[in-house]
Amino acid sequence: MTERAQAHPGDENPATEHPADEQLPAAPDPAVLRAHLDGRWAQARRSARELFADPRFAPPPIDADLATHRERVLDQLLLLVDAGATQGGFPSRYGGGDDLGGWITGFEMLGFGDLSLLVKVGVQFGLFAGAILHLGTERHHQAYLQDAINARLLGCFAMTETGHGSDVASVRTTATYHPGTREFDVHTPYEAARKDYIGNAGEHGRLAVVFAQLITEGESKGVHALLVPIRDEHGEPMPGVRLQDCGPKAGLNGVDNGRIWFDHVRVPRENLLDRYGEVDPDGTYRTPIASASRRFFTMLGTLVQGRISVGGAAGSATKLALTIAIRYGLVRRQFAPPGGAEIVVLDYLAHQRRLFPALARTYALHFAQAELVELLHETTPGPDARPDANGLPAEDPRRRQLEAHAAGLKAVGTWHATRTIQACREACGGAGYLSENRLPGLKADTDVFTTFEGDNTVLLQLLAKELLTGFAEHFGELDLLGTVRFVADQTVETVLERVGGRLLLQRLRDVGPSAGDEGSMLGHDWQLELFDWRARHLLETLARRLRAAAGGGDSTAAFAVFNAAQDHLLAAAQAHVDTLLLRAFLAGIEALPAGAERDLLDLLCDLFALSTIEADRGWVQEHGRLTAARSKAVVAAVNELCRRLRPHAATLVDAFGIPDQAIAAPIAQGAELARQQQLHDPGG
Template sequence: MGSSERRVAALLAHLAVQEQDEEQLERNPTSAAAPCPKAMADFLTRDNKELRAAIFDFLRDPLYAPNYHLSMAGFRELTSQRMAKFVGQRFFSVFDYTRDPLKFQAALECLNFCDYSLAIKDGVHFTLCGGTIAKLGTEKHHPILRKMDTLELPGCFAMTELGHGSNVMGIETTAQYDPATREFVINTPNNEASKFWIGGMAQTAKVSAVFAQLTVNGKWEGPHVFVVRLRDDHGGLMPGVRVADNGPKQGLLGVDNGQCWFDHVRVPRDALLDRFSQVDASGRYRCSIDNVAQRFGTMIGGLTTGRMLIAQAAIDACKIGVTVATRYSARRTQASSRPAAPSSWLGPFGDRAILGYITHQRRLFSGLATTYAMHLAMLHLKQLVVQGGPEAGKQVHVVSSGLKAGSTWHRKRILNDCRECCGGMGFMAANKIGPMLNDMDVDTTFEGDNTVLMQQVAKPLLDAAGKAGATRAPPPPAVKQLDLCAACVGKLLAWREQMLVAGLAADVGAAAARGGAQAAAAAFDDSLDRVTTLGWAWTDRYSFDAFAREAASAPAALREPLSLLCLLYGLCRLEAGVECYLSAGALSPEAVKALHARVNVVCRQLGAEGGRLALALCDGFGIPDHLLQAPIAIGDWRSFQG
């Protein structure tokens, strides 16, 4: 027998053993006890439980039922009606942005389960516009906020420009102070400086938080934010304001995105949001933050809450998608190629539920584990927000950047897997996954492009390593007989992050030694692919650590299933970075085979007894049927009539 024949024989023997193992696991599954869904939902929901329940109940109103037959104009009108009715309930206030941030976020998060256009339109109004005014403004701006609370003044957020997306520092809209009239003059000097992709701008917004480069007495002071009236009380455009509609989009048809130009628009001196920067009547500029770069960081601080809401929206969409796909897959059967041996996956006619296949389990259960991981990591981020203070603020920026990028990139994969696992039913709008894929595709690039956000995660890690001289890669953890317990997984994830930090810090430091700051910046730019990988490594390690801590401290009845999910999440993140582990010798080829087999075993545990544990964990998200909405998840898929 030749070497190639021996390899084929060995492979066939390996597959036969693997199949026997899977059959054995199906007959005698070793599975954690299924948790009480209500107890799990209570564990996952840490704040404002009564408020969330009240909003979920309010969303039973037929106005919020799905309607996938509308034109763009119809979607916009429906979204405006939904927003008006929701705002009219006064579940929360724009003032809660600063006085009770968890309540503020909780109210807006509930809309994720209804319709993403509604969530985004409310988020732009309350978070980006209202929150920025609340954070950067003073008491003189409170009348504006009170009118935003009643929707008398619908708001938008005019930061992004046609020629300036992520480079907010480089925006070209100008604001010059005129001491003769005690006004600021807001101007769009060229077409690239026009505000672009502004939600609410095309039709509905009457007021905007506008970012512009401030010049006082001929001195440039950097980007500042001004409250600018766009439309009068009757909806007519104000003098000097020109608006265009961005038109149809891939998704989010309920949000009226637009473009705007300012032709020397005059606004009163009080239009400047002046908590940190003031211009007195005579034109003297004062600011409590001397450095322009630090000043700029303060001006865009409102984006952090927006990123948190987008991250949570991605996670909530994954909850819906995984629940729909898992429920459907547990009941949808097809003819089995195996003998009709006793199995929890076999139906009355010997057919087999598609959730019984390892290919389905790997996609759906890894998505389930990742969704739990991201949700629990977000709970840790929210605690940092509540903690407050300068140090916590720095951490919030890094963590929110990593989790926004990680959760939205995960969301793309998870929802697509859910769509495919449901076949044609997943393509049907009524089953919700497809519309979410369309509406949310933009989340990877708005509120900060994900690749840029991963750089925000990596930079402080590299700076700290450079200062500490930590530029030597640590040795990989000793993994010989790979049983892949949670502690082992945690060590491997941490090592990957540390190894990437050390390597990048060494390269950037060497460039700096040769050519100074300019050479260091060039070296960083040349390594952006590795920088993004470092951002991922940090996000994987952070979210796994958060998950492990939560699982360890959970109520006893929830600890075992959460620990199993946590292990699966960690194993899947090791698989995602397997090239790094192999190339550095942290894992041997045999260990990688063991890793793959271990993932399959955990998936089989989650899928045992017809997916009992996985289904209970999906139910643990606590999504009511009137918000889950998908017919294949809340009814019998065989009776669905469209």
């Protein structure tokens, strides 16, 4: 890797030379950075990297038809089973590895390959088997888990309906209990209640976890999940089940998404996944969670790993796109100043601005994702955990935070992926439009990440709601002024608490959070203080707006108040995620020993922080936290940071450690082309 970095012809171009005094004291070693990024589940990452050496896991063929692609993906899925790569996240008693964190990390790494395979794996093991594990009880585990995690039984997670996607609590499919036969009657009452976009439903799935309104003794008990066979052993639809392929999609065409209709399909009582709600043979309903809505959200909460997985996959796709665009940008030259050599395109400020802030945010997301996976790993209850004596699920209290953060990071990370891959495509010009160079596939495959596993806009609102709830719990009883003052008092304490105290304290002493000169912008303390203040101020003012309107009014009026503040709500959630990202980035830096690699991450973190502030500097100025002069200085500092990071661009993408076989794009393996340009270009 170091060899390759030195071989980048851009580094020999006089136009790209940087004065020696701006260089980091030593050349950062991408191998050191990579080891640091690999983190706790480094072994899972190494195993996945080895996988890509197998040509059967090469990137998707760019000209395969839908049927061939699906067949290939199914074959790959079965290869993963044989390699023991699909079982790790499940309990050892069912053949799993009791290692959720490693499993999620391995899933993330699949994002360097065919994303159809990743999604198919997510559907089969994360959603289908995961729902059986988390929503079912022992009899379901014993009956299905081993077959599910070894892909002997392919299944679906049938939640979304055509008419209800984001609002899944309102799905219209019904499961009506009949005590006479001790069966549920599963039914699609009208066209828009059909299950839609369901992975594995188009072709391969045989058993579906179906989410339906459970009706017993004439009463609806809210949404529950049941196991409903949809295909027999020959792949034919079961009686009463109608199946339809969703057909071609923008991407992910190796996954067979489909639609499902149920015409009074009967399944035994035992098919109800009854961890959070049971139906006795006589039809009596029993549940440890009285509120139907709470019960449903508790069920959903157990599925949080799907969202976390998508966030990780988006990160991998982003890293791959950046690796391609930056490597190409280092060999591609265009235009020469009079009498000079042609300029390496990555030396252009506009090119740097397209890619480097995105690279910095990708690092921030990486560290935040790693923290999230760790929290998931530590807080996920075992298969036997049951609601406690008070009728509440015995859960780690950090679980609520996990769910909120998973929602926020999934939204911010998948939008970042879409935008960054788009920027990379454009940065590669016509070459970026060719399928062989991977960027078209990456863009198309990840595009749906922003709207599946929770629409991003809805997820940010979920996070905002959780933040508001926390806010109300803490401050609901105080008068408004007291509230604001209390928050202000807590600030410094919070900052000191959460981010490696020692270093920060020292920096606070050196500079102080209110220092006004440009230099202090490159101190993370000032950045963090500003991030925190922004998130807090947005939340406080949001709470005030909503609270002022909460008293009285009908539902129409209440909606109008909420709706008028919707942009505010989304901004508050976004700002909160930004603070998470900055904290995670800083913690990631603190955990690295002093040296060139840490200095480099420090620079990159400055770029993340300042480019984030730059993008929102309209708002920050409106709220009196940046003077006009200082706001301009932020813009200048972003330019300057791009310039200083330029010599390290190759190192920063090499550190992602994406195997060459997975990158595959000819333009990212452009040593050959570069050599030809160098040796034979009469103007070069």
